[in-house]
Structures are given as C-alpha cells and as structure tokens.
Amino acid sequence: MSAPAERTGVIHDIGYRRYAGARMSSAGIAGSLLASGVLAVFGFGRSGKAKILPFVLLGMTMVPAVVMVGIMSFIGLDAGLLNYASYNAGSSFLVVLFVAAQAPVLFSRDLRSGVISLYLARPLGASAFALIRWASLVLAILAFVLTPLLVLFIGGLSAGASFTEELPRVAWALAGAVVLALLVATVAALVSSWTLRRGLAIAGTIMVLLVGLGVTVALKETLFFEGMDTAAHWVSLLSPFALVDAVTAVLGGTDAQITSAPESVATGWLLVSTALALMAVGLLLLIRRYRSKGA
Amino acid sequence: MNLTIMRLALRAIVGGWRGVILLALPVLLIGLAALLRAVTGEPVSATMVIVEVGLAMVVPLVALLAANGVLGPEIDDGSVVYLLSTPVSRYVVAASKFAVAAGSAALLSIGGLLGASLAGGLSDRWSVVAVVTGGGGAVLYCALFTALAAATRHGMIAGLIYVLVIEQLLGRFLGGFRFVSVRAVAERLGESAADVDLAVADMGLTYAVIASAVLLLVGVAAAGWRLTRFQLRGDE
Numbered sequence: 001m002s003a004p005a006e007r008t009g010v011i012h013d014i015g016y017r018r019y020a021g022a023r024m025s026s027a028g029i030a031g032s033l034l035a036s037g038v039l040a041v042f043g044f045g046r047s048g049k050a051k052i053l054p055f056v057l058l059g060m061t062m063v064p065a066v067v068m069v070g071i072m073s074f075i076g077l078d079a080g081l082l083n084y085a086s087y088n089a090g091s092s093f094l095v096v097l098f099v100a101a102q103a104p105v106l107f108s109r110d111l112r113s114g115v116i117s118l119y120l121a122r123p124l125g126a127s128a129f130a131l132i133r134w135a136s137l138v139l140a141i142l143a144f145v146l147t148p149l150l151v152l153f154i155g156g157l158s159a160g161a162s163f164t165e166e167l168p169r170v171a172w173a174l175a176g177a178v179v180l181a182l183l184v185a186t187v188a189a190l191v192s193s194w195t196l197r198r199g200l201a202i203a204g205t206i207m208v209l210l211v212g213l214g215v216t217v218a219l220k221e222t223l224f225f226e227g228m229d230t231a232a233h234w235v236s237l238l239s240p241f242a243l244v245d246a247v248t249a250v251l252g253g254t255d256a257q258i259t260s261a262p263e264s265v266a267t268g269w270l271l272v273s274t275a276l277a278l279m280a281v282g283l284l285l286l287i288r289r290y291r292s293k294g295a
Numbered sequence: 296m297n298l299t300i301m302r303l304a305l306r307a308i309v310g311g312w313r314g315v316i317l318l319a320l321p322v323l324l325i326g327l328a329a330l331l332r333a334v335t336g337e338p339v340s341a342t343m344v345i346v347e348v349g350l351a352m353v354v355p356l357v358a359l360l361a362a363n364g365v366l367g368p369e370i371d372d373g374s375v376v377y378l379l380s381t382p383v384s385r386y387v388v389a390a391s392k393f394a395v396a397a398g399s400a401a402l403l404s405i406g407g408l409l410g411a412s413l414a415g416g417l418s419d420r421w422s423v424v425a426v427v428t429g430g431g432g433a434v435l436y437c438a439l440f441t442a443l444a445a446a447t448r449h450g451m452i453a454g455l456i457y458v459l460v461i462e463q464l465l466g467r468f469l470g471g472f473r474f475v476s477v478r479a480v481a482e483r484l485g486e487s488a489a490d491v492d493l494a495v496a497d498m499g500l501t502y503a504v505i506a507s508a509v510l511l512l513v514g515v516a517a518a519g520w521r522l523t524r525f526q527l528r529g530d531e
Contacts, residue, residue, distance in 0.1 A: 093459050195316075198371070199368070199450070203313075203359065203451065211353070222335060222339075223334065
C-alpha cells in the first residue's frame with residue numbers, strides 16, 4: 001500500500017468576507033418591515049401592474065372631493081357643502097375593494113408559500129411580525145381614507161372656508177377614519193391569513209365587509225322601525241362602516257349617513273370601546289394564526 | 296362537455312374554504328330574512344332583503360366565487376397546463392367549467408333567494424323572481440366571470456369592479472349603463488315573468504332576452520378562445 005499521494009489542493013482566498021457593518025436593532029427591523037409593507041400595498045417594490053389597481057381606486061375616491069372643491073371655488077357655494085363624515089360612508093365600497101384586493105399581498109402570500117418560516121427565523125418573532133403586518137395595512141388604509149378628506153379640507157380652506165369652523169368637523173371625520181382603518185384592517189387581515197388564496201381572501205373580505213354592511217343596514221332599519229332602538233345601536237357592531245358612522249354622528253355631531261345614530265353619548269363611547277375590544281380579540285387570533293403557521 | 300373536467304371543477308368549487316364561503320352567502324340571506332320576520336312578525340320588505348341584499352350582493356358574489364373557483368386557482372398556480380395538454384378542445388374545457396360554475400351558482404342563488412322569500416313570508420310571485428332573476432342572473436354572471444377569469448389573473452378583482460363600479464356606482468348615476476348591466480337584464484326578465492315591480496329602468500324585453508343569449512355565447516366562447524392562446528407566465 002503506497003503512501004497517500006501528496007496533497008496538491010489549495011484553499012484559495014477569493015475574498016469572501018463576513019458582514020462586519022452595523023446591524024439593525026429589532027426596532028430597525030420592525031421599522032423597515034412596516035415601511036416595506038405599506039409600500040407593497042400600494043404596489044411599490046412590485047411590478048408596474050401591481051400599482052395600477054391601488055392608484056386607480058385612490059383616484060376614484062378623490063373624484064368627489066375634487067368635484068366638491070371645484071364647485072366651491074367656481075360657483076362659490078358655502079362651506080356647508082364640505083361634508084367630511086359622509087365621505088367615510090359614501091366611499092365605503094371603494095375602501096372595501098381596496099382592502100380586499102390588497103390585504104392578501106400582506107397576509108396570504110408569505111403564509112401560503114412558506115416563506116413565513118424564513119421571516120420568523122429572524123430575531124423578530126411571530127407575534128411582532130403579525131402585528132407589524134397589521135400595522136402596515138392600517139397605515140395603508142389610513143393613507144387611502146385620509147387623502148380625500150385632506151384634499152377636501154385643504155381645498156375647502158383655499159376656496160374660502162373658515163379654518164376654525166371646519167377644524168372640529170374635519171377632526172371628527174379623521175378620528176372616524178382612524179377607527180375605520182383599525183377595524184377594517186383587522187377583519188381583512190384575519191380573513192386573508194385564514195383563506196390563503198388571493199381570490200378566496202378577496203371574496204371573504206368582500207363578504208364580511210360589504211354583505212355585512214348590507215345586512216347591518218337592513219337589520220338596523222327594521223329594528224328602528226319596530227322601536228327597538230337599543231338593539232339597533234348594538235347591531236352597528238356587525239359592520240365597521242355602520243359603527244363609525246353612528247359613533248361619529250353621536251360623538252362629533254355629524255350627520256348620520258347610514259341610519260339614525262344613537263342619542264346618548266355614553267352609548268357612543270360604549271360602542272367604540274366594544275369595537276376596539278373585539279379588534280383586540282381579532283389581533284390575538286391573528287397572532288395565533290401566525291404562531292401555528294410559522295412554527 | 297367533458298364529464299371528468301366537470302367532476303374536477305365541481306371538486307374545486309365545493310372543497311375547502313371556497314365551499315364554506317359559497318354556502319355561507321345564501322345561508323346568510325335566509326337567516327337575515329328569518330331574523331327580520333321574527334323581529335317584526337310581518338312579511339319582510341322584499342326590496343330590502345331580496346333586491347338590495349339578495350340580487351345586488353349574494354347572487355353576483357356566488358357567481359363570482361363559483362366562476363373563479365373553476366378556473367382561477369389552476370391558472371394561478373400553473374397547473375392548468377396539465378389540463379390544456381390533454382387532447383380536449385379548449386372550448387369544451389371552457390364550456391364544461393362554465394356549466395359546473397353556472398349550475399352550482401344558480402342552485403345556490405335560487406336556494407338562497409327562494410329560502411329567503413319563504414322564510415320572509417313573501418308572496419309566490421317573489422318565488423318566481425327567485426328562480427328567474429336569481430337563477431338567470433347567476434348563469435349570466437357566470438358567463439361573464441368565466442371569461443374574465445380566463446382573460447386575466449385578477450379575475451376576482453375584475454369581476455368585483457364590474458359589479459361594484461359599473462353596475463352599482465355608475466349604474467346609479469348614469470342610466471345608460473343599464474344596458475350593460477347583468478343585474479338589470481336579469482331583473483327585467485324576472486319582472487316580466489313574475490309580474491312584480493323591480494324598479495328596473497325601462498328596457499325592452501326583447502333586448503333583455505337577446506342580450507342574455509349573446510352574453511352566454513360570447514362569454515363561454517371568449518373563455519375558450521382565451522384558453523387556446525394560453526401562455527404561461529410568472530407571478531406578476
């Protein structure tokens with residue numbers, strides 16, 4: 001048996017290096033995940049086609065605002081035309097369409113393809129990941145809902161409306177929009193993280209939000225007609241849009257657009273807090289979903 | 296028509312979450328009618344339940360889910376090539392899938408509307424509306440949505456935009472859109488069959504009949520034509 005041939009192989013140093021730069025903290029990771037989530041909803045970081053739908057929908061919600069401001073400045077009608085609160089109710093189905101179409105981008109794709117386990121292998125845990133995804137959907141919906149309101153407000157001011165008169169009215173509408181975004185995002189996140197298929201998630205969100213709104217309106221009108229007002233107010237919890245409409249009407253004194261609003265302020269606060277409690281339950285379910293899928 | 300394709304399509308519709316959502320819609324409608332009747336103790340308002348929730352939302356959504364269920368997921372994940380590589384005419388593929396989607400959507404729509412009008416204590420004429428407008432509308436919607444699902448990967452969104460923007464938003468302000476509205480055509484058919492007032496804008500019955508026939512033929516043919524030119528593409 002001959003001696004082993006003399007080793008001739010060499011390990012070449014071809015210059016690979018370890019990453020020695022600054023590493024982001026958990027907060028940094030969370031921040032960039034949040035930002036990329038918000039941008040992905042509007043199609044940034046995705047193909048050009050993915051940008052069409054969100055921006056077309058955004059354009060469509062702006063049309064009434066632009067028209068109203070135009071009428072104000074050219075025909076010179078008074079500021080009573082600026083009805084911010086009705087905007088939330090009036091553009092409800094565009095919001096639903098936007099959320100239904102874009103929520104699967106954040107919640108279905110990585111869960112379905114299994115990429116989620118790569119995300120969760122990073123220092124950020126499942127709960128944080130789920131909450132950040134939810135927060136980016138909330139921010140995106142806020143951008144979608146607030147833009148026309150701000151156009152209306154600023155346009156109205158430049159057309160001669162009084163700042164001090166308009167401010168409380170627009171503030172209530174903005175507060176309503178924030179609650180709306182929180183609730184709608186929770187519903188859409190839950191539906192799309194459970195159904196996983198894009199088409200199905202869209203249908204599920206539409207069913208819960210839009211058919212839910214139709215059912216709520218029918219129920220509320222009938223209950224009011226029968227004189228069961230308390231029951232009618234609580235039915236608002238079935239639909240975020242009906243809830244926000246009723247609550248901003250009673251607390252902020254705006255005109256109720258969907259059905260009549262409760263009269264006691266206490267009921268209004270009770271409704272909001274119940275809705276937010278339900279939202280917290282929804283978030284717990286969302287976190288559980290990510291825990292079980294990502295493990 | 297190809298029985299194997301139809302069997303597979305049926306399984307795609309009823310399986311999993313899609314079946315749950317599909318079934319939930321008509322059940323929700325019946326439950327709403329029953330609840331409203333229990334609260335008031337009188338027959339429910341047909342406009343509120345049958346028209347505003349049933350015909351405006353449940354029927355198009357059921358049709359959209361069914362039509363996208365038979366074609367959408369396969370095109371989405373690319374497994375449609377295995378189906379298209381079989382020596383079956385693409386038009387037969389499209390027609391078989393459409394038949395299953397239309398059949399199940401019509402069944403669920405009729406069931407939901409009929410159940411709601413019975414549970415709500417409405418007159419028999421509304422049962423006729425349930426069958427004619429609900430069933431006919433579901434079949435017509437399916438023809439349109441099958442074509443859309445074959446034409447684009449975003450068939451679901453395209454269908455929703457059609458229903459929400461063209462039919463409901465623009466249709467409310469611009470009366471001319473009634474001529475391209477499946478719902479208006481289906482309601483016109485139901486109105487003349489059941490002798491009820493569905494508040495459809497004036498549209499000749501002849502137009503409604505011809506438009507439905509054209510939509511059926513063109514929808515299925517377009518889906519088949521689109522499948523003959525099918526190209527595999529990556530995600531987005």
